[in-house]
Amino acid sequence: MLRVRIALALGLGITVVAVAVVLSSSPPALLATNSVAESTGLSETGTRPFRICQGDERLPRGTDSIQASLEAYTGPRLTLTAYAAGRVVTSGELAAGWSGRAVPISVGTVRRTLSPVTVCLTATLVDEPLQVVGSATSAARAARGTLAQPIGGRIRLVYLGAGRASWLARARSVARNMEFGRAWSGAWIAPVLVLLMLVAASVASALVLSARE
């Protein structure tokens, strides 16, 4: 019984510490976008391997994730590589199996702002066609497909990096944001949520202990 108590206390303690660690970290922040609207589907990739490159991008300092507007139900493995003056400045991969229409791909952190940069997206094993989303532009400004042909427009790219304020510092604003978009708005939402979860955890813990008796 004592060992169960110790295991429970230790487990809950580790969980609390883990929550504290997570809350003391900073959430990803939007550093910049390439100002391309998601107004149209530019092209469909088909089921062959593809490489799409888009020049004239500006890579902000601190970028550690780049979100490309590609849409798929079961997306393939994607590789993103950014080039400046012909050299690779950062790259990253996204495992196959993603879903949705805005794909964040983690990349190595960019140390300083770079421009112009060419961002290339590559997939070698494509089984389900992808929709490339962005805005139509002139052929000269458009992203280029596998055979360097323009794909009809530019893809929306979003550059993400670590934010400055921690989750803990933003707790009040998160709690305030939770008040909106509800039937009964008010400052009670976040406290009630925390209270409900605490009650659930306490009841579960009490049951774990009593079940051993």
Next chain:
Amino acid sequence: MSGRTATRGARPARTHTLAASVKAPRLKRVPRAAWICALVAFLNAACWSLVTYAFQAPDEPSHFAYVKQLAETGSLPTVGLEGLSSEELLTLDGLRSEEVREEPQNRAIVTQAEQSQLRRDLAAAQASKGRGSPGAGVAASEPPLYYAVEAIPYILARHASVLARLQLMRLTSALMAGLTALFVFMFVREVLPAAPPWAWTVAGLAIALTPLLGFMSGAVNPDSLLFAVSAAIFYALARAFRRGLDTAGAVTIGALLAIGFLTKVNFLGLVPGILVGLAVLAARAARVAGRSAYRTLALALAIGFSPGVIYVSVNALSQRPLFGLVSAAIQTVHGSPFAELNYIWQFYLPRLPGTVDDFPGLFMAQQLWFRGYVGLYGWFDTTFPAWVYSVALIPTGAVALLCGHALFQRRGVLRARAVELAVYASICVGLMALIAADSYHEFPALDAAYAQVRYLLPLLPLLGAALALAALGAGRRWGPIAGTVIVIVFLAHDLFSQLLVAARYYG
């Protein structure tokens, strides 16, 4: 005369007392721990109902529309009609639903100006003319039972805003999470009767704290009722395997079959396994009770299939496809049977040598199923950082090893109960085959259209049993500690999942 009246008046009272005295011990036979697990599951799903932004659970707008149609007009929505009611559309506009959905960088409304706009939209929505919602998108083809249950909170709050009705409906779904956890506890108690009670508690609590159960049952979705019905059927079957199939058990299983048919089309995947179970139970009972056992089986089937018979009859009279949506699915010829079998296999397992690779570059078990279980919320747009899915393999592997150890230790018992286990396995295979076969209809335009873990949650009782076995597999000395750790891991997983969702919408 007065005497007769008095006697007449007394009889129902006596019947009521008898009924109460029969019911009360049955409810009292449910251990307190099972009720507490149900309470934890309800509280957890209630938290999820608050943390998930309105209409940002899979197909929630369509399911809401179905309830609206049923509650306001008493009729079912029309299959194939996509348009929602203007009341719901205005609310979705005010919530910026389309911008938030599948765009993880877009937050929920977070400014006073947006909230004011939402209030105006809600007021306009309430003032909008028109009753019901003839279109209910993907929900329209589902049977009506869950929606009929949800019509109760809807009608109670009919004068309140769409969001108030939605919240009450979500809380009603949360009650179903409580039932699911309760029946999982009862199922594990039946299948592991020799296990110490703490092992049943581990199963009940872990399932109660399963994030995906909380997420789905904290939203308006018939899956929440399907999970509860499925857990109840697993329990009823396990009870019958342990104590024999009596009339009460057969009626219960039959009634649950009927409820399942009326809840969600996916229930069809469970039916073959349940029928196999009933046949085995009847054959066993026949050794003792003779032919009357088959009458009991017939009773269960008659009750269970009565909604299906009515449905087919109505369709026949109205000259619609006999089995509705199912007819269309059966008639859709798509590739050879071997190709379909190959697809179904690869939907879950690595491809066999010499077969066509239907999912090149994808390891379905890990990249879709495991990742989907660990964390994929909202409209499949809310995920943990990639490393979390790798770390999650450690506790999963540990649980699998401990469970395997426990099964090995009990191999003698397993042999003795092989038929019962085969029945549970056939239920499992039936559901998995149905989901994969449905996905195959969309293939190759979509690789794995229905590779969503929520569709497998009707099998939660088996997960509960596996977790209890894992705790037992740690041995008499360490078992209770392993069980405690399992509950803590599920609690932590749940907590971090809710933080993830809160960060995604309100961060």
